[in-house]
Amino acid sequence: DVKVTQSSRYLVKRTGEKVFLECVQDMDHENMFWYRQDPGLGLRLIYFSYDVKMKEKGDIPEGYSVSREKKERFSLILESASTNQTSMYLCASSYRPLGQPQHFGDGTRLSIL
């Protein structure tokens, strides 16, 4: 079974802190994704990576950066956390061929105080 593991289920940080959210998958997937999920807004893509060291901006990349130094790990970085980044963050991975389903982690509920 595919396993996508996010480092924390719940996280509380302060405004201005640099925040790291980690995601690891164990299925050798080429593609990895970071989403945020807010009530009424559904899932919004922050960043996408299709290979090591490769990344593409999604719909809402402002205030975020990502790092993919190894194939299995995709990190989301909040450079200077702000209260409007309080949200549920979901990581996903998939195989490269088009039309492959995504596999999601349990999510990290991040609160910025």
Added chain:
Amino acid sequence: AQKVTQAQTEISVVEKEDVTLDCVYETRDTTYYLFWYKQPPSGELVFLIRRNSFDEQNEISGRYSWNFQKSTSSFNFTITASQVVDSAVYFCALPSGGSYIPTFGRGTSLIVHP
């Protein structure tokens, strides 16, 4: 541009009722895939089904069935004899042609009361 519409924001039913979740999509692609995912209260989205645009056969998996109609651009999901464990948010998704990135609908929250 891709678009996925799940017009039902929330549906509430009593256990054992049948329920249909609607998904209407827009795409200019001639070949595409459609997906349904389930997000239980625990938070993890779980893949339920993928459908190729060439295959309009209905799919049945236990109490779950999917009705794909290209003529109406719909990919509806029916749960027969609903159970409390079916309570979740359900998402329909459509990747852009030539892209790995899916467009998700806003989701339908299904609440099944005992």
